[in-house]
Amino acid sequence: AQSVTQLDSHVSVSEGTPVLLRCNYSSSYSPSLFWYVQHPNKGLQLLLKYTSAATLVKGINGFEAEFKKSETSFHLTKPSAHMSDAAEYFCVVSERLGGNNRKLIWGLGTSLAVNP
Amino acid sequence: ETGVTQTPRHLVMGMTNKKSLKCEQHLGHNAMYWYKQSAKKPLELMFVYNFKEQTENNSVPSRFSPECPNSSHLFLHLHTLQPEDSALYLCASSQDRLARVGTGELFFGEGSRLTVL
Secondary structure (H helix, E strand, O other): OOEEEEOOOEEEEEOOOOEEEOEEEEOOOOOEEEEEEEOOOOOEEEEEEEOOOOOEEEOHHHOEEEEEOOOOEEEEEEOOOOHHHOEEEEEEEEEEEEOOEEEEEEOOOEEEEEEO | OOOEEEEOOEEEEOOOOEEEEEEEEOOOOOEEEEEEEOOOOOOEEEEEEEOOEEEEEOOOOOOEEEEEEEOOEEEEEEEOOOHHHOEEEEEEEEOOHHHHHOOOOOEEOOOEEEEEO
């Protein structure tokens, strides 16, 4: 069975410094991977997704993630954090159940704090 | 209005009460979903509707009763809930129901924060 692990439950960075949110997955098949963001008192929004095309995926708000099969990782990065990036971030993998059946597996989330 | 709108944003109810959560999407999507978000747990898919027909019920207790009168509206009727049902209930929509498995994007509302006393 596939699973997704977000290695840090909380990350704190200073404004203007790089952001790294780590995600590892286990998969028997080529996975589809996603990052969603949830700002305080807001719904979840898709940041970016990987679906077997380019391994470096660019998303909204300057975020990007790189699919590394050898490391089974899909870490989310941003060169320079902004105060508005403070939110909860979720890594998600699409699990293949058999045939064409799939389901989404959600990580537990990483809370990002950005300090002035 | 645009996007996915959920009401009420906050709800406090006793275990014997009956209440309903409402969701409306203005995106012209065909699929709608209820998710449960609890602290320290992965997001849980509860129900899926496609063209107002229920296509998925993930072993949700019968004290949660969904209703989808059309593709734009989704309700979650609540009765005789338990304190462990306290959570954030998220409604989502997508162009088709395959978004629940990663094909296509899910669009979420801001959620209804439910507290059961």
